[in-house]
Amino acid sequence: MYIRPGYRDKNGKRHAYWYLVESYRTSRGPRQRTVAYLGEMDKGCRLGIKAAANGETFYAGELFDRTEPQWVEVDPKGVRVENARSFGGYWVGVELMRRIGLEGFFRNVLPSGREKIPWHEMGKVLILSRLINPSSELYIAEHLYAKSAMEYLLGVPSSAVDDNRLYRALDQVLPHKEALEVYLKEQLGTLFDLEFNLILYDVTSTYFEGEAALNNLAQRGYSRDHRPDCKQVCIALAVTREGIPFGYELFAGNRSDVTTLQEIVVLMESRYGRAQGIWCVDRGMLSEENVAFLQQSGRRYIAGTPRSMLKRFERDLLSGQWETIREGLEIQRCASPQGNETFILCRSRERREKERAIHRRFEERIERGLETMAASCRKRAWQRGVIERRIGRLLGCNSRAAGLFDVTVQEQKGHATIAWKKVNTWREWADLSEGCYLLRSNVTDWTAEELWEAYIQLTEAEEAFRIHKSDLRIRPIWHQKEGRVKAHILVCFLAFVLWKTFAQICKRSGLGDEPRRIFKELSDIKVQDVILPARSGREICLRCVTEPTEHQEILLQRLKMVMPKRLEFAKCSVDF
Numbered sequence: 001m002y003i004r005p006g007y008r009d010k011n012g013k014r015h016a017y018w019y020l021v022e023s024y025r026t027s028r029g030p031r032q033r034t035v036a037y038l039g040e041m042d043k044g045c046r047l048g049i050k051a052a053a054n055g056e057t058f059y060a061g062e063l064f065d066r067t068e069p070q071w072v073e074v075d076p077k078g079v080r081v082e083n084a085r086s087f088g089g090y091w092v093g094v095e096l097m098r099r100i101g102l103e104g105f106f107r108n109v110l111p112s113g114r115e116k117i118p119w120h121e122m123g124k125v126l127i128l129s130r131l132i133n134p135s136s137e138l139y140i141a142e143h144l145y146a147k148s149a150m151e152y153l154l155g156v157p158s159s160a161v162d163d164n165r166l167y168r169a170l171d172q173v174l175p176h177k178e179a180l181e182v183y184l185k186e187q188l189g190t191l192f193d194l195e196f197n198l199i200l201y202d203v204t205s206t207y208f209e210g211e212a213a214l215n216n217l218a219q220r221g222y223s224r225d226h227r228p229d230c231k232q233v234c235i236a237l238a239v240t241r242e243g244i245p246f247g248y249e250l251f252a253g254n255r256s257d258v259t260t261l262q263e264i265v266v267l268m269e270s271r272y273g274r275a276q277g278i279w280c281v282d283r284g285m286l287s288e289e290n291v292a293f294l295q296q297s298g299r300r301y302i303a304g305t306p307r308s309m310l311k312r313f314e315r316d317l318l319s320g321q322w323e324t325i326r327e328g329l330e331i332q333r334c335a336s337p338q339g340n341e342t343f344i345l346c347r348s349r350e351r352r353e354k355e356r357a358i359h360r361r362f363e364e365r366i367e368r369g370l371e372t373m374a375a376s377c378r379k380r381a382w383q384r385g386v387i388e389r390r391i392g393r394l395l396g397c398n399s400r401a402a403g404l405f406d407v408t409v410q411e412q413k414g415h416a417t418i419a420w421k422k423v424n425t426w427r428e429w430a431d432l433s434e435g436c437y438l439l440r441s442n443v444t445d446w447t448a449e450e451l452w453e454a455y456i457q458l459t460e461a462e463e464a465f466r467i468h469k470s471d472l473r474i475r476p477i478w479h480q481k482e483g484r485v486k487a488h489i490l491v492c493f494l495a496f497v498l499w500k501t502f503a504q505i506c507k508r509s510g511l512g513d514e515p516r517r518i519f520k521e522l523s524d525i526k527v528q529d530v531i532l533p534a535r536s537g538r539e540i541c542l543r544c545v546t547e548p549t550e551h552q553e554i555l556l557q558r559l560k561m562v563m564p565k566r567l568e569f570a571k572c573s574v575d576f
Contacts (some may be wrong), residue, residue: 088525122169352435
């Protein structure tokens, strides 16, 4: 409620008569109605009416004329601060959603119905929580929301946020996944002048806690999280060369990477149209069948190859016709036997040192293990089959150097004996190929250096997965139903979109493209209620944002973001 003046001219003078007015919503928009006629009043009476209309202590700056001076005497001994909440990070999140139009999109696709709290507001609660303080829906409802400034920024009272309402919000958002991806691709492309000429594609997995018995996506497979004891789901993600996401899909946890490529290519083209983009994939994605699929349809690609394919280019490795493109990195272009592809041999000094250290470490492990088993055989009569199985396990656990050893097990008078020797040909090939890898592509109008640089951009897709798993905590998945799992991953995807949006803003502001520390720094800004006890007996409450530190102020200036110094009191009531 608020008071509004009405003016009348009487005896040549203008008189102000005051009305107590209430705002309410209708299907045609907001309307006002007069609750009471107050007549003429001085400033003191008006202030009392304002406080009484709200049914509580007087709150300065709420819905009333801010230009009207309000002077009161305050007892400094009774001044106190209450209700401090985290503000800065959530405010940045709301600002990011506004810049990419996510709030408007939700308003359009999630129209208000009979629900007391609009679904688009609850969707924003989920996304902001995932971006700033990733938590379960139950923790958001019982702890996080009441400790954050989301109530002030979104206008949704904490009493209205419960886990059931958050779960139902997940169900409301999920059907709009495809429309969201198309919309965000258009918005981000326009906002940051993105070119979608290179599509970086990769797959990861994340695991479940629980059986997820009724979820067909929950299967056991190769776990990137080193949790083979848990069921998992595979997430396929496509990003631009800047790491901006524009699409993802879910596959069953037992799906191998190589079987997803054709499906995802067809899906992305049906969603965004057939473009001249170049698909860039890792070596685990490309089989001869996939190569034929891409070539027959005229699509272009850059891909890594299995290490076994290096054997075909042994002569090129020995030729010495290398081109240095940067310190510690050499490449050379090789033609394919069929002539329809280009192969790029790459040799990295850092990678050679790393692989050599790995080979040395595994070699030492195998040698120690064989010596231990040989000593055990001299002390005890082991059967040959038992020793062979132990050797198999040892070589299997240290497969990177297993080819170096030629191990034989013999049995003499019931005693197993072990003998081994090192294979020189394996050693020679390892010395030659350490630090080398091979790329293949049907792109003919790029130089070898450009092809290599495009392939290296795959680290952006890997970084996207790291952010999902570490900063946004997509794992583990506690949901059991398939729909809720999909909605959980969609919320994580939308939070990642905001993360990368902020990264691009930081980059353009000269703050680098890693927003992790900036988020943490700005999240330290709080909002709190300052209570001023007046001499008249009432209390004045000001909802103030803490003054940014010098460092925080510099960050806000560079980001061209103006954080408010004070918030208005929004009155919310919900009928359950």
